[in-house]
Amino acid sequence: MPELAEVAHACARWKTGLNQRVQAVLINPRSRVFRECQINSLYENLPKSTLRYAQAHGKQMLFGFSGNLWLGAHLGMTGSLDIQATEYAPSKHDALVLRQPRQSLVFRDPRQFGRIRFEKGKEKPEWWKSLPVPMLHLDFRAELIRSALKRHAKRPIKALLLDQRYFPGMGNWMADEVLWRARIHPACKSGDLEEGLRLALFRQILFVCRGAMRTVGSHGGDPPSGWLFHQRWKDGGICPKSNCLLVRDTIGGRTSCWSPALQVMN
DNA sequence: ATACCTGTTTCCCG
DNA sequence: CCGGGAAACAGGTA
Numbered sequence: 001m002p003e004l005a006e007v008a009h010a011c012a013r014w015k016t017g018l019n020q021r022v023q024a025v026l027i028n029p030r031s032r033v034f035r036e037c038q039i040n041s042l043y044e045n046l047p048k049s050t051l052r053y054a055q056a057h058g059k060q061m062l063f064g065f066s067g068n069l070w071l072g073a074h075l076g077m078t079g080s081l082d083i084q085a086t087e088y089a090p091s092k093h094d095a096l097v098l099r100q101p102r103q104s105l106v107f108r109d110p111r112q113f114g115r116i117r118f119e120k121g122k123e124k125p126e127w128w129k130s131l132p133v134p135m136l137h138l139d140f141r142a143e144l145i146r147s148a149l150k151r152h153a154k155r156p157i158k159a160l161l162l163d164q165r166y167f168p169g170m171g172n173w174m175a176d177e178v179l180w181r182a183r184i185h186p187a188c189k190s191g192d193l194e195e196g197l198r199l200a201l202f203r204q205i206l207f208v209c210r211g212a213m214r215t216v217g218s219h220g221g222d223p224p225s226g227w228l229f230h231q232r233w234k235d236g237g238i239c240p241k242s243n244c245l246l247v248r249d250t251i252g253g254r255t256s257c258w259s260p261a262l263q264v265m266n
Numbered sequence: 267a268t269a270c271c272t273g274t275t276t277c278c279c280g
Numbered sequence: 281c282c283g284g285g286a287a288a289c290a291g292g293t294a
Contacts (some may be wrong), residue, residue, distance in 0.1 A: 002273080006272080077273050110290080111289085112291080113274070152284085155284065159285090
């Protein structure tokens with residue numbers, strides 16, 4: 001479930017290794033997650049370095065190591081970060097294992113849509129510095145949403161919510177959750193939203209992000225009970241607010257779930 | 267066997 | 281040039 005909160009929790013797991021040296025680096029060179037980085041550079045630079053920095057931003061993560069080394073990680077669809085014993089033997093879908101004195105840091109990704117970046121530099125990498133305003137930052141304001149809706153007026157709102165340039169960390173289930181709470185039909189054209197619904201959208205984005213961080217983000221558990229999340233994949237799923245039968249269809253290229261009683265097209 | 271899938275990039279179209 | 285949408289990526293699961 002690598003969306004905002006799950007990514008934050010994955011990052012927190014690797015924080016276990018902060019201020020510890022990397023003793024050895026194990027790589028599965030055939031994994032596509034290395035498609036944009038030099039595997040040799042990982043082998044040459046990471047051993048004997050110390051993990052000094054670990055931060056998540058939306059679905060992106062950045063890990064800093066002594067020696068001006070930066071390792072970027074994106075979990076794609078099925079990636080995960082785990083902690084294992086120091087002597088852990090990599091399994092089939094493990095792409096990267098960093099052995100440390102007290103544990104191994106493991107990046108695993110069966111479907112390999114994830115991505116590892118690696119670079120050397122005094123400053124944090126350019127791609128990291130140019131990431132958009134986080135949804136839970138004070139600078140993430142209603143005006144920002146308004147301009148995005150205006151610019152992409154013809155796109156279904158569901159598709160726009162998944163656009164990481166505006167809503168970094170938003171994923172499929174979070175977007176459905178937000179639209180359900182704001183009572184907006186996922187296929188509604190972004191430009192058609194009136195001021196009242198725009199404000200509802202903004203508020204519910206904050207609500208869902210905060211709620212997800214409090215639950216999934218801090219304990220790795222499920223989102224709060226009563227959320228659409230718990231019903232959205234089941235056949236015969238029931239809207240927790242209206243008790244009507246939920247509907248699923250592909251909107252903006254992704255399977256979407258909504259409550260026909262609450263979310264209507266205008 | 268078939269048809270899914272919590273994501274992103276690339277390519278094609280207007 | 282831009283915006284929008286479909287396909288492609290790959291393997292596990294139902």
